Every structure is written in C-alpha cells, then in structure tokens.
Amino acid sequence: MKTEHVNQITEAVNAVKAMDVKNFYFVACGGSMASLATGDYFLNRELDIPSRVYTSNEFVHVDPKGLGENSVVILRSHSGTTPETVEAAKFARSKGAVTIAVSMEVESPLCQAAEYVVHYNYKDGSDAIDGETGVYFSLIFGILNAVSPNEKYDRVLKQLSHLENLFETNKKNTFDRAFEYGKENKREKIIYTMGSGAYYHQAYSFTSCLLMEMLWIHSNAIHSGEFFHGPFEITDFDVPFLIIKGDGPTRPLDERAINFAEKFSNKVEVVDVAELDYTGVDEDLREYFGPAIAGVVLRQYADGLAEHTGHPLSVRRYMWKMEY
Numbered sequence: 001m002k003t004e005h006v007n008q009i010t011e012a013v014n015a016v017k018a019m020d021v022k023n024f025y026f027v028a029c030g031g032s033m034a035s036l037a038t039g040d041y042f043l044n045r046e047l048d049i050p051s052r053v054y055t056s057n058e059f060v061h062v063d064p065k066g067l068g069e070n071s072v073v074i075l076r077s078h079s080g081t082t083p084e085t086v087e088a089a090k091f092a093r094s095k096g097a098v099t100i101a102v103s104m105e106v107e108s109p110l111c112q113a114a115e116y117v118v119h120y121n122y123k124d125g126s127d128a129i130d131g132e133t134g135v136y137f138s139l140i141f142g143i144l145n146a147v148s149p150n151e152k153y154d155r156v157l158k159q160l161s162h163l164e165n166l167f168e169t170n171k172k173n174t175f176d177r178a179f180e181y182g183k184e185n186k187r188e189k190i191i192y193t194m195g196s197g198a199y200y201h202q203a204y205s206f207t208s209c210l211l212m213e214m215l216w217i218h219s220n221a222i223h224s225g226e227f228f229h230g231p232f233e234i235t236d237f238d239v240p241f242l243i244i245k246g247d248g249p250t251r252p253l254d255e256r257a258i259n260f261a262e263k264f265s266n267k268v269e270v271v272d273v274a275e276l277d278y279t280g281v282d283e284d285l286r287e288y289f290g291p292a293i294a295g296v297v298l299r300q301y302a303d304g305l306a307e308h309t310g311h312p313l314s315v316r317r318y319m320w321k322m323e324y
Contacts, residue, residue: 001129001138005119009139012100012116017146019098022070024051027059027088030213032076034205035132036102038291039074039140041198046144056084060091069096074139076101078122078132080108089113102136128163133292141288156288162280166289167296169277174297181269182304185240188267191217192234194243194257196224197250198291199273202298206242210302214313217305224253232260240267242301244294247273248287271297 024043026036033055043051054062056075067073073092077085080103090113092099101114104122111117120135128134137160145153185191191211195203200223207221222231224243235241241261245254251274261268273290276297281289306313318324 001134002121005130005135005138008116008118009135009142012118012139013142013146015098015100015116016072016143019072020070021049021072021147022068023049023066023072025059025064025067025071025073025092025097026051026053026075027056027073027092028076028085029056029082031205031209032078032082032085034201034209035136036074036076037201037204038198039136041201041291042140042144042288046150047148049147054088056082056088059088060084063091067092067095067097071095071097072100072143073097074100074102075110075114076136077103077108077110079103080105080110082110086110086113100139102132102139104132128167129160131163133295134160134163137288137292152285155282156285159281159285159289163289163292165279166277166281166293169279170293170297171300173277174271174300178297178300179304179307181301182306182308185267185269185305186308188240189218191219191240191242192222192231193219194222194224194227194241194254194261195246196253197246197248198287199244199246199248199250199254199294200224202291202294203242203244205295206298206302210299210313211305213316213319215302215305215309215311216317224250224257227257227260232257235261235264237264237266239265240269241265242269242271244298245270245272245274247276247290269301271301 026040028036037053040051040053086109099114100116101110102118106119120132121130141153141156193203193207204221207219211217211219
C-alpha cells in the first residue's frame with residue numbers, strides 16, 4: 001500500500017485508539033452507504049460497541065442522541081461532493097465527534113469538512129490494495145485491531161495484498177455466466193435481489209445503484225430473513241430473483257429462501273459465495289473477504305445486462321443533469 005494511504009489510515013486509527021469510544025456511525029448515500037455498511041457489519045460481529053448505518057440526510061435530521069465527543073463517524077462519498085454527506089460531516093464535527101472521510105478526492109468538500117481523511121486511488125493503474133476496497137478494509141480492520149487487538153485482524157491486513165488476484169481470478173471464473181445471465185434476462189422489467197448478513201448490502205447496492213440507477217430495471221432488495229414475512233407472496237414461475245448465497249453465519253437464511261424460490265420460480269439465479277476462489281486467504285477469514293469479491297462478481301452481472309440490453313451503465317435521466 002502506498003505510503004500516503006498508510007499514513008492517513010494510521011492517523012485515523014490512532015485517533016480512535018486514543019478515545020473512549022461509545023459508538024460508531026457510518027454515514028453516506030447510495031452505493032457509498034452500502035460499502036460502509038460492510039464495515040458496520042464487521043464491527044457489530046466483533047465488538048461490543050454499538051454502531052449504526054445512516055443515510056446522510058437522515059443522520060442530520062434525526063440528530064442521534066448518542067452522537068457526541070465519544071463518537072466515531074465514518075463518512076464516504078466517491079467524489080467527495082455529495083451535499084448531504086458533506087453536511088453530515090460538518091454536523092458530526094460540530095457535535096465533537098471524530099470524523100473520518102473516505103473518498104477518492106482528497107481536496108473534495110467532504111475531505112475538507114472531516115477531521116481525518118482516508119483517500120483511495122481510482123482508475124489510475126493502482127492495484128486493489130490502494131483502491132477503495134483495500135483502503136477501506138485496512139481502515140476498518142485497523143480500527144478493530146486498535147480497539148480490540150486480535151491476531152486474526154493482523155492476518156486480514158496482511159492478506160489484503162491478495163485482493164487484486166482474487167478480483168481478477170473471480171471475474172474471469174464468472175465472466176461467461178454473468179454475460180449469459182445478461183442474455184437470458186435482457187427483456188426483464190423487474191429483477192428482485194436477495195441476501196443476508198454482509199451480503200445484504202451487496203444486494204442493496206446491486207438493486208439500487210446497478211439495476212435501478214444504471215440499467216433502469218425495477219428492483220427491490222429483499223433480506224433473506226424477511227423473505228417469508230411478506231415478500232415471498234410475489235414468487236411465481238416467471239418472477240426473476242438474483243440471490244447471493246453468503247459464506248458466513250447467515251448462510252442458512254439464504255438457503256431457506258433459495259429452496260422456496262426455486263420451487264415456484266423458473267428464474268432463480270444463485271451467486272454462491274462459497275464457490276468463489278479464496279486463494280491466499282485463511283479459511284477462518286473468508287467471511288471478511290467474501291463481500292468484496294462478491295461485489296466485483298455482481299458488477300459483471302450488471303455489465304452482462306448492459307451488453308445485452310444495449311443500455312450503457314453510464315446513462316442517466318436525472319442524476320447530475322438538474323437540481324433535485
């Protein structure tokens with residue numbers, strides 16, 4: 001990892017280490033919120049310190065009662081210009097919280113508003129360790145190791161160096177199926193996604209940012225554990241589902257949902273995270289790497305849909321084109 005990134009992460013982690021942390025807040029919008037939510041999942045699994053994910057505008061309007069000088073607020077905006085997230089950083093800082101901004105643009109309004117900045121490289125030839133996933137995971141597991149030292153966090157940080165190969169290998173292994181899926185589903189007007197645990201955030205991101213925002217395909221992200229509490233009534237032979245079968249403690253929830261969906265729908269696509277390549281990752285660390293690898297695999301599914309629908313992922317109707 002580049003020295004500038006190491007220094008930024010070290011500075012932020014040391015600030016957290018020096019605190020008596022009472023709570024963590026993860027604040028962002030859209031895909032950035034989904035990315036941060038993976039960190040929230042890890043912290044909830046590993047620490048007895050409460051954490052919560054907020055969409056930026058709600059965070060400001062709700063004004064959480066626990067927010068104060070013993071709070072750590074981690075914010076993310078890819079461009080660093082999302083107005084709601086910039087305002088959330090200013091708001092959190094005014095409450096005395098430690099604020100950490102994660103962005104590709106170090107001179108952006110968000111990074112200017114936050115106390116600490118963790119910058120990642122994007123499309124500049126850097127490998128994955130200096131990209132958004134490698135940098136963010138280094139921050140999260142650095143914080144975990146600072147607050148509650150554990151040798152497995154050290155191993156995660158060391159094995160993050162395998163990310164680039166893991167991304168490339170798994171993209172290659174799933175390329176044909178992802179593009180075949182795009183061909184099979186190019187006429188679909190709605191595609192439901194499902195997942196649980198850390199993978200629910202991947203399902204949400206795929207639904208909200210890829211299917212709805214970029215491809216204009218109607219969708220809804222359903223938590224596998226909630227499927228049988230209402231949503232399963234829409235299941236029918238011609239209703240498409242894309243289900244992430246996670247590799248972690250909530251896998252039984254996904255298996256139950258898949259078993260039901262496959263009984264009544266002929267259009268169930270399962271992305272089984274346990275079948276992905278984890279070369280270089282210890283068996284007991286796979287659940288930490290799985291969400292990141294699943295993310296690049298799902299992006300290929302979107303690329304496949306874009307290819308066969310003739311709808312580029314870059315096309316927007318409203319975003320960046322008007323005031324809203």
